[in-house]
Amino acid sequence: TSKVTDGITYVGVNDHEIDLFEGQYDVRQNGMSYNSYVICGEKCAVMDTVDAHFADEWLANVEEALAGRTPDYLVVHHMEPDHSANIAAFMERYPEAQVVASAPAFKMMVAYFGTDFAGRKVVAKEGFKLDLGGHELAFIGAANVHWPEVLFSYDAATGTLFSADGFGKFGALDVEDPEGWACEARRYYFGIVGKFGRNVQAVLKKAAALDIKRICPLHGPVLSEDLGYYLGLYNTWSSYEPEDAGVTIAYASVYGNTRQAALELAAELEEAGQKVSVFDLARDDMAEAVEDAFRYDRLVLASVTYAGDVFPFMSTFLHTLAEHNYQGRKVGLIEAGSWAPTAAKVMRAQLEEMADVTVVDAVVTVRGAVDDATRGQIAVLAKELCA
Numbered sequence: 001t002s003k004v005t006d007g008i009t010y011v012g013v014n015d016h017e018i019d020l021f022e023g024q025y026d027v028r029q030n031g032m033s034y035n036s037y038v039i040c041g042e043k044c045a046v047m048d049t050v051d052a053h054f055a056d057e058w059l060a061n062v063e064e065a066l067a068g069r070t071p072d073y074l075v076v077h078h079m080e081p082d083h084s085a086n087i088a089a090f091m092e093r094y095p096e097a098q099v100v101a102s103a104p105a106f107k108m109m110v111a112y113f114g115t116d117f118a119g120r121k122v123v124a125k126e127g128f129k130l131d132l133g134g135h136e137l138a139f140i141g142a143a144n145v146h147w148p149e150v151l152f153s154y155d156a157a158t159g160t161l162f163s164a165d166g167f168g169k170f171g172a173l174d175v176e177d178p179e180g181w182a183c184e185a186r187r188y189y190f191g192i193v194g195k196f197g198r199n200v201q202a203v204l205k206k207a208a209a210l211d212i213k214r215i216c217p218l219h220g221p222v223l224s225e226d227l228g229y230y231l232g233l234y235n236t237w238s239s240y241e242p243e244d245a246g247v248t249i250a251y252a253s254v255y256g257n258t259r260q261a262a263l264e265l266a267a268e269l270e271e272a273g274q275k276v277s278v279f280d281l282a283r284d285d286m287a288e289a290v291e292d293a294f295r296y297d298r299l300v301l302a303s304v305t306y307a308g309d310v311f312p313f314m315s316t317f318l319h320t321l322a323e324h325n326y327q328g329r330k331v332g333l334i335e336a337g338s339w340a341p342t343a344a345k346v347m348r349a350q351l352e353e354m355a356d357v358t359v360v361d362a363v364v365t366v367r368g369a370v371d372d373a374t375r376g377q378i379a380v381l382a383k384e385l386c387a
Contacts, residue, residue, distance in 0.1 A: 001065045004222055005158050007135055009038045011046070011061035014056040014172035021170065023286050024049045025191055030184070031172035034058075034082055034197050037162070038065040039155065040115050041370070042133025043063060045073040045100070047153075047162055048218060049086035070094060073122070073130065075137065076101035077148050077164040079108040079117040088113045093118065101123050101140075104149035124151060140206050143167070144199040146192060152203065159213030165193065167201065167230060168219035182233060185220065187291040189237050194294065194324040198216065200238035204231065239325050242297035246275035247385060250289050251302035252282060252311035258336040260370045261378060262302040265334065268382040281313035290320055298330045298385055302364075305337035309312060311348050318350045327355035332381050336366035 003012045012035035019029045034050035036058060044066060048222045050058045062071070071094050076084060079101075087109065091099060098120050106116040106123065124130070124221050126141035130153075140152040145166055153162045169185035171177050177184060193200060214224040223230050236243050251310070251331070253259035259280065266276045276297070279289035293299050303314040331351055335343035344363045351357050364377040 001061050004037065004216065007040050008038075008155075008158060010035070010161060010222070011038050011058065011065050012036045012173070013050050014174050015051060015054070015058050016172060017053070019324060022192065025168050025170065025187070026285050030170065030175045030177060032170060033173045033219055035216065035220075036062070037216055038062060038071070039132065040066075040069065041157075042067050043072040043131075045075050045130065045132055045137065046071050046090065047072070047216070048319065049076050049090060051082045051234075052085035055086045055089050059089065062090075071097050073097060074099045075130070075153065075160060075162075076105050078147060078218060079105045079112070080147060080165070081112070084108075084112065088115075091117055091377070098122050100130060102149045102151050103104065105151075108149060119126070126244065137162075140203065142153060142199070142203045144196050145203055146199075152207075154210055155188050161207065161210065161215045163215050163217045165201070165218055167215050167217040167234065168192075169217075169221075171220065173194070173221060174386050181221070181223075181230070185233075186237070186243075186295060187287050188219070189234070190291050190294045190324060191287045194237070196326060197238040197240055200234065204235055204238065207231070208342040217222055227323070227363040233294070237381065239293070240294070240325060242259050242329065242340075243295045244275065244297070246277065246292075246296035247298040247300060248292040248296050249276060249278045249300040249302065250281055250293070250314070250317055251279070252314040252317075253280070253302070253336070254306075254311070257336065257366050257369055258304045260304050261334050261352075261364055261366050261374060262300070262344070264370065264375065265300060265302075265364070265378050265382060268378060269385065272382060272386050274386060281311075281317050284315060286320070289317060290324065293321060293326065293329075294324075298332070300332040300334065300381075300385070302334035302346065303343040305334070305335060305341045305343040308340075308342055308387045311320050312345045313342075314347070318347065322354055327357060330358045330360060330385065332360045332362065332385050334364040334366070334381070338368060341365050341367065347361055
C-alpha cells in the first residue's frame with residue numbers, strides 16, 4: 001500500500017504473470033497493474049477490486065490501509081472482471097458494507113455473481129453524491145468509456161478524479177517504463193477505448209468544470225503533475241486528430257517483395273525528412289501498428305494479393321482500424337501480385353467506408369521483384385505523401 005494524498009491510500013496489485021491483457025495486448029515485458037484505492041473520512045470507501053488471481057493480496061492490502069477500521073462502502077466504477085472479480089469476496093468479508101454502483105452494473109453483478117446484493121446496494125448515477133464525512137464523492141456518468149455501466153467519481157476535498165479505465169496504461173507500477181507514460185497509454189487508449197471517442201469527449205467536457213489535482217485510474221500510475229499534458233493528449237486522441245506529423249507503413253508480405261517495396265518507400269520518405277514507423281503485420285505487435293496509425297497523419301498499407309483479396313493480417317488490420325473509427329488521414333497503397341494484383345482495389349474499397357480518409361492517387365504495384373519501374377512508382381507515391 002502507499003499514500004496517494006490525505007485520506008486516500010493505494011491498495012492495488014501488480015501482475016507479472018500475465019502475457020496478454022484482454023487476451024490480445026502483449027504485456028509480457030512490463031506486466032500490468034490493477035488499481036484499487038481506499039478513501040477514508042468519517043466513513044471509508046474502497047474503490048474497486050482487482051483481478052481474480054490477486055484476491056488474497058488485495059484483501060490484505062485493503063485491511064492494512066483500513067488500519068483496524070471497517071469499510072462502509074465498496075464503490076464499483078467499472079464491472080470488467082479485472083476490476084470486479086472480487087466484489088463477492090469483499091462483500092462476504094465485510095458483511096456490513098454496502099456496494100455503490102450504477103444500475104447497469106448491478107445487472108452485471110447478477111450475471112457474474114448470481115446476486116445484485118439486494119438490501120446492501122446503493123444505486124449511483126450522474127450527480128449522485130456519497131458523503132464520507134470530510135470527503136464527498138460526486139459521481140459522473142461515463143457510459144461507454146468503454147463499457148456502458150461506467151462511472152467516474154470526484155472528491156472535491158482532495159481534487160481527486162477516479163477515472164475508471166480512462167487515463168490508464170499498460171505496465172505494472174513496480175517497473176519504470178523507459179518510454180514514459182504516453183507510449184503505453186496511447187497503445188492502451190487506441191486498443192481499448194479508441195472506438196468511443198465521442199463518449200470520452202463528453203466526459204472530458206464534464207471534467208473541465210472540476211478542479212482536478214490528480215487522476216486515479218484503474219491501470220497505470222496516479223497522475224498528479226502536469227495534468228494539462230494528459231488531458232490534452234486525451235482530447236487529441238478522442239477527437240481522432242493526428243498527434244504528430246509522420247507516416248506509418250504497415251505491410252503484409254509473403255516472399256519479401258512487398259516488404260522490400262515498403263522499406264524502400266520508408267527510406268525515400270525519411271530522406272525527405274519525414275518521420276516514419278514501419279510494421280510487419282505478421283510479426284510485429286499489431287496493437288503498436290494501430291497505435292501509430294492513429295498517432296500520425298499519414299498511413300501506407302502494403303499487401304500482397306492473396307486469393308483475390310488482401311493477406312489475412314492486412315485484413316485484420318483494416319478491420320481493426322474501421323472498428324476503432326479510423327478517420328481524417330491520408331493513405332497510400334502498395335500492392336503485389338504475380339498475375340492479377342487486386343489488393344489495392346480491395347484496400348481502397350474498405351478505406352472509402354471510413355470517415356474523411358483520403359486515398360492518394362498514386363499506387364505502387366509489384367508484379368514480381370522490385371525493379372526500376374516499381375521504384376519510379378515508389379518515388380511518385382512518396383512525393384504525393386509529402387505534398
